[in-house]
Amino acid sequence: MNDNTFSAESVHGAAPGDAVPADHDAAAIDADWPLYEVFVRGKRGLNHVHVGSLHAADDQMALRHARDVYTRRNEGVSIWVVRADAITASSPTEKDPFFAPSGDKVYRHPTFYSIPDNVPHM
Amino acid sequence: MHTANDDTTDHDSAYSGLVDLDEHDQWAFGTSFDDPLAGVDTTLADGIDGADLATYCLMLGDDALICAQRLTQWCAHAPELEEEVALANIGLDLLGQARLLLARAAAADPSVVPALPVGSPVPAEDALAFFRDESDFRCLRLVELDNGDFACSVVRLLAFSAHRLALLARLRASRDPVLAAVAAKGVKEVTYHRDYAARWLITLAQGTDESRRRTTEAIALVWPYVAEMFDPHPVEKRLAAAEAAVDSSTVRPEFDAVMTEIFTAAGLPHPQAVAAARVGGRAGRDGIHTEALGFLLAEMQSVARAHPTGRW
Numbered sequence: 025m026n027d028n029t030f031s032a033e034s035v036h037g038a039a040p041g042d043a044v045p046a047d048h049d050a051a052a053i054d055a056d057w058p059l060y061e062v063f064v065r066g067k068r069g070l071n072h073v074h075v076g077s078l079h080a081a082d083d084q085m086a087l088r089h090a091r092d093v094y095t096r097r098n099e100g101v102s103i104w105v106v107r108a109d110a111i112t113a114s115s116p117t118e119k120d121p122f123f124a125p126s127g128d129k130v131y132r133h134p135t136f137y138s139i140p141d142n143v144p145h146m
Numbered sequence: 147m148h149t150a151n152d153d154t155t156d157h158d159s160a161y162s163g164l165v166d167l168d169e170h171d172q173w174a175f176g177t178s179f180d181d182p183l184a185g186v187d188t189t190l191a192d193g194i195d196g197a198d199l200a201t202y203c204l205m206l207g208d209d210a211l212i213c214a215q216r217l218t219q220w221c222a223h224a225p226e227l228e229e230e231v232a233l234a235n236i237g238l239d240l241l242g243q244a245r246l247l248l249a250r251a252a253a254a255d256p257s258v259v260p261a262l263p264v265g266s267p268v269p270a271e272d273a274l275a276f277f278r279d280e281s282d283f284r285c286l287r288l289v290e291l292d293n294g295d296f297a298c299s300v301v302r303l304l305a306f307s308a309h310r311l312a313l314l315a316r317l318r319a320s321r322d323p324v325l326a327a328v329a330a331k332g333v334k335e336v337t338y339h340r341d342y343a344a345r346w347l348i349t350l351a352q353g354t355d356e357s358r359r360r361t362t363e364a365i366a367l368v369w370p371y372v373a374e375m376f377d378p379h380p381v382e383k384r385l386a387a388a389e390a391a392v393d394s395s396t397v398r399p400e401f402d403a404v405m406t407e408i409f410t411a412a413g414l415p416h417p418q419a420v421a422a423a424r425v426g427g428r429a430g431r432d433g434i435h436t437e438a439l440g441f442l443l444a445e446m447q448s449v450a451r452a453h454p455t456g457r458w
Contacts, residue, residue, distance in 0.1 A: 088342065093231050
């Protein structure tokens, strides 16, 4: 019996690290379902809005889980799901070069036009 | 119904078109709830016996109630959080159906409702759910069986929802307007339940050796109780003749066709099982149940029974 048998990781059921040989090959079933991001178009809104995330084994299951988890209170008329690892996100470290330059360009807003009453959803 | 193009639409706010003007407007999400019995005539149609209708409503209502209770027992035990919410949602759908059906039973024949102390605020449908004894329950034995493992619950839900969907689809034409309305609401719900269970059955059967073994064992446990679902009770036959109910033996071909499709997709043989024995020719519809129902009712009813004048 060596010390590694009772390492903190194994006691707490943590996932084996890279150094620990897994007892199944790469084709075996992953115990953790991949993460999906969920977008719902509500009756009130015009766009699909990000509402949260969930785990599912595949796209169809993700859609059904989204229905069960995020539209229980009559929120939605349409759902999009996408695997979280398929999303390319901007980095927080790039916040300033990305977004600060638009902070003072007031002329880019259509505030100098009068919007007719019957133009909705501006 | 309100639309953004009504003449009365307020153009002061560009966002007003996004807000529906139904009630419950205080909620940011989730609006426009429908009352399934809104505008439904609740008087008893000619040629429909009140006592028979009450018994039939108890049968369908108890199926939903007991199945809902079993699904609820998965809370905090399901294999994944998302599945837990899915199972609870299905249970809530069925509980909603049970509530309407038990209320209809009480309206059709008030004598079925257990007597409670004077001044008790318990509504009739709650009295039927929480103060009836086991032998007065009319549910199928299939719905009262222990949950077993996840595969067992999936197989039971598949059999039950396929049976109930076929039944409710026909019941939409019932001469009893309340039954027809409950069926119209229920068809949409149970369609999802059957889809949920069928997908899981195929997934489990095509998964690992272990999941397939458990699924096969689950089918062997559940299928003896399938035949009972299609055994029409005399009350059911009388009401079917009055075009108020559906003779459950008539939905067997549809059930079998759906099962053939699903079991073929799952790569499983079509289940063959010897039907569970009846007791003196009687079973769940007659109030003869398995030992599982007593334990279920004890858990479900004990708090309500301890406080018969309680307000919840």
